[in-house]
Amino acid sequence: MHTPLCELFGIDHPIFGFSPSPPVVAAISNAGGMGVLGVAAMTPEGVDEALSWIEDQVGERPYGVDVIMPALTAETAAVDTEQLAAELRARIPNENREFVDDLMDRFALEPIPDDNMTPGGMLTHLAARSQLDTVLQHSPAFLVNALGTLPADIIETCRQRGIRTGSLAGKAKHAVAHRDAGIDVVISTSYEAAGHTGDIAGMVLHAEIANAVAPLPVLASGAMATGRQAAAAIALGAQGVWAGSAWLTSDEWIGRPPPTAMFPGWTDAKQAYLDATSSDTVRTRWATGKPARLLRTPWSDAWEASDSPGYLPMPLQGALVTEAQRRMGHWNRSDIGFMPAGQVIGMLNEIKPAGRIIAEMVREYDEVVASLANTTTGPR
Amino acid sequence: MHTPLCELFGIDHPIFGFSPSPPVVAAISNAGGMGVLGVAAMTPEGVDEALSWIEDQVGERPYGVDVIMPALTAETAAVDTEQLAAELRARIPNENREFVDDLMDRFALEPIPDDNMTPGGMLTHLAARSQLDTVLQHSPAFLVNALGTLPADIIETCRQRGIRTGSLAGKAKHAVAHRDAGIDVVISTSYEAAGHTGDIAGMVLHAEIANAVAPLPVLASGAMATGRQAAAAIALGAQGVWAGSAWLTSDEWIGRPPPTAMFPGWTDAKQAYLDATSSDTVRTRWATGKPARLLRTPWSDAWEASDSPGYLPMPLQGALVTEAQRRMGHWNRSDIGFMPAGQVIGMLNEIKPAGRIIAEMVREYDEVVASLANTTTGPR
Structure with missing residues (x-):
């Protein structure tokens, strides 16, 4: 599994892995993908501690950061x-x-x-600003806003520092607004995805958004847990995948003590x-x-x-x-608590290291693409 | 676009097109797909008239029939x-x-x-039975129930007559029940589809159902209007597509006078x-x-x-x-009326003949599959 996004970001595979858990993020980047840390629930001090820890783990490999930044009103x-x-x-x-x-x-x-x-x-613009101030004291390769376009000053700062920017979109018109604001990568986030989602399914949304913003690269988000699903996303016009639920059953998610107390x-x-x-x-x-x-x-x-x-x-x-x-x-109440999960959670029935999840996704992707070659029109 | 389903049904492309409109059904079969007539809203006399007309149009080419048959309680x-x-x-x-x-x-x-x-x-078992009695006086190649498994006696009759059977499923457990009852083909019908749907998106559902019933063939239903989407479905494990919304903007849909007054x-x-x-x-x-x-x-x-x-x-x-x-x-009130449409309706912005829709889907499918070959792992 390899697309032009690999060259843009200096990664082996166009697999972007979102997680609020620093060990997951580090494992994804170390496996040749792009780990992206969700910092929305962290204090600025927690962000600082987490990013320092991740940078120690990944060395020269790139990683990203995801904020939830509503527009300033x-x-x-x-x-x-x-x-x-x-x-x-x-x-x-x-x-x-x-x-x-x-x-x-x-x-x-x-x-x-x-x-x-x-x-x-409270998810407010100013709360996200204070997280971002800390993020920009570090060296992420990718900065993503999960809620709307990043503000112009942040986009400009990122451009000067060589940090690529991304924004999530649940409708094609939002994707077009991101592109027009100067965002580098649109993350097409479909109905079936974990966390904040719109109501348009990926089979429609990814194609609509890829068509609407081409040639701007699009990551497909929603059910991206296997090589088959990654191949479907690339067939729809995406250049890579944004996976979240896939790591909820990884070894690294909670399974190892996190480096900070904030999660x-x-x-x-x-x-x-x-x-x-x-x-x-x-x-x-x-x-x-x-x-x-x-x-x-x-x-x-x-x-x-x-x-x-x-x-x-x-x-x-x-x-x-x-x-x-x-x-x-x-009180450890996972029976009633806030447990983000996409619909693909039903296919995740085994605990594996994040690196193995990526390796299996890449291998299945390559196998599926090879088998599709037998399904084109022409004499058998 | 070609899979083993083509040999099973004697068709050129594994594109199954559902429509309640006989001209659409005939055009799909004549273009190398499998037109499937939805008869749920028809009287037995209307079914007879429609199937006779379709058989005149398609000659030796196969066509199918779709009923809505609830279980008998x-x-x-x-x-x-x-x-x-x-x-x-x-x-x-x-x-x-x-x-x-x-x-x-x-x-x-x-x-x-x-x-x-x-x-x-009223969609009742007995109403569907009276439609089916008429259907079985004709020679469909494929008989589908859009609501649950077909009754055992119908499955047996179809087997004896060489008619393949299919049932729609919105959950993997329903697909397994269809397989266990002896259904030949499962139609995986996802959240984004037109008409009756469950709430699981195709990016998850098609993969779950293909895994659950393999090697039984699966048709993906939901957003199947372009070659990209067909390629995504085959990547997820389907052997063909079941398209419905795609024909709503075809020349043949309403655009030509239907052969009977029942629609x-x-x-x-x-x-x-x-x-x-x-x-x-x-x-x-x-x-x-x-x-x-x-x-x-x-x-x-x-x-x-x-x-x-x-x-x-x-x-x-x-x-x-x-x-x-x-x-x-x-009173011609399409402003408030019953207008089935999948989410892919947003991508359908031009009126075309059904045959051209199929030809374009096949060509785009072949192009997309060819381009995917450049995205596997390895040196560029």
């Missing part, structure tokens, strides 16, 4: 981060607060003992991922306010029940559930 | 068709009847003048299909009680509004809206 521009947080929290209706308090009771989510952390959990993980989460079928995920707005694909749980079902007040927009919904999310983490 | 087995229809209609709650009456007022769906037809519209069509429907984007479809239960992907309209939105009573199970929901559907047809 007039409403959110003029105040400092703490003031903004307080103002946004004040806008959460009582009905929604009471519903979450009731849910925490119903699911026995006790307060964390001796807790003196300030809850964060505690759940000790039994990997078993839940191994057990899940392709019907066990749901697109839900409970965690951030925007639709994200997660493992379906009694907690996500509760948000769809008749007594639910519904969802608040980003970033309010995230702020509303921050305390619940922290308690889920503390 | 104890509840629906013991009564005759008219008695069953009356009993089922009596189970429709008044609240739902009143909602539909209000909707017909709101959307100005006047009664049909001088109307003396008995409304049908009146809407004169401006093709323009709605040409204009639709991949975001303009919705999976909705309003038409039959099971989720089906249609063009989104003010009518489908009304069923999701806060004053909607929700949906009844199949076959009650279909019976509930039969009169509304007939009026939509009579």
Whole structure:
């Protein structure tokens, strides 16, 4: 598996692997792909620690960073981060607060003992800015925004420093906006993908986006866990794949102690991922306010029940559930917690090292492409 | 584009084209694919007329038939068709009847003048049986049930007559049940497809089903409108494609007068299909009680509004809206009517003959497969 993206990034295979787990990211880059660290949930100090650790692991090999950076609006521009947080929290209706308090009771989510952390959990432009300031003190090869186009000043800084930029898109018109803003690579993120997704399936979306922005390179995101799926993506017009769920059942994901405390993980989460079928995920707005694909749980079902007040927009919904999310983490409640997973999770039934996942994907890709040569028109 | 399915069916290309329109079906078979006529909405007399016409058009070339045949239950087995229809209609709650009456007022769906037809519209086992009795007086090469496995007696009859059988599946476990019942070909029908669909995207579903039933042949259904998408499907493990939306913008669809009156069509429907984007479809239960992907309209939105009573199970929901559907047809209301469309409808922006659609799909398939050969691992 090899496309022109390999030369652009100096990698062996056009396999971009997203993970919030530094050991996974390092393993992917060391296996000839491009590991991309998701830093949205990290403090700036955590980002610094994680990137230093990754750079030690990968040496000269490239790695990337993924932020969740909403656009800066007039409403959110003029105040400092703490003031903004307080103002946004004040806008959460009582009905929604009471519903979450009731849910925490119903699911026995006790307060964390001796807790003196300030809850964060709001995905705002300014929060992402403070993460980015730290990222830019390091040397990533690729900087990706999972939520919209990167701001012009960041794109310009990256261009000067030789950092390639990427943005996720769930519709062709968003991909065109990314291209017009100067983004280098579009990540076409389809309905079946883990985390924030639109509702257009990859079989349509990847082709639409590849057509819309050609010759700009496109990575296909959504179900990219096997060589067959990678071959399908390249057939649709992508130049590479952006894989996320594939690493949830890797050795490196939680299985080894992470280098920092900022990503505690759940000790039994990997078993839940191994057990899940392709019907066990749901697109839900409970965690951030925007639709994200997660493992379906009694907690996500509760948000769809008749007594639910519904969802608040980003970033309010995230702020509303921050305390619940922290308690889920503390009490090891993977049975109800935030567990991003794409529909391909049903095909991931074995724990393997990330490097072997990549090697198998590449081998299957090459085999599938070779077998397709027997399916063209002409005499048998 | 050529796979072992071509030899199994005696066709040039493994492109199976579903349509309720006889001219489309004939054109597909005459272009080297396999046209498959959807007869669910037809009377037995209409089925007879349509199949005779198709057989005249295609000569020795094979064609198929698609029915919607729910399983026979104890509840629906013991009564005759008219008695069953009356009993089922009596189970429709008044609240739902009143909602539909209000909707017909709101959307100005006047009664049909001088109307003396008995409304049908219920998808029941016995209704499909009466269609099948007529089908089996003809010589289809392929008999498909769009809703579950065909009954054992039908499978046996087909085997004796050399008719291959197929069933649609939206989950791997359904595909395995079809195989175990003796079905010859599984049609893997994904989230993005037109008409009745599950919620698993093709990038996952086709691979899961191909793995689950191998070596039984699988057709990929969902977004199969271009050679790129066909190549993706074969890469995922399918042996052919089942295309539906692709023909909605064909010359033959409505564009020529159908040979019978049983499929009146809407004169401006093709323009709605040409204009639709991949975001303009919705999976909705309003038409039959099971989720089906249609063009989104003010009518489908009304069923999701806060004053909607929700949906009844199949076959009650279909019976509930039969009169509304007939009026939509009579008054040429494609703006609110039942317009099946997959998400790929956004890529269909030009009216072409069905034969050219197939020729272009085959040529693009061959080109894409040839270009993939440059993407395998190894020195450039």
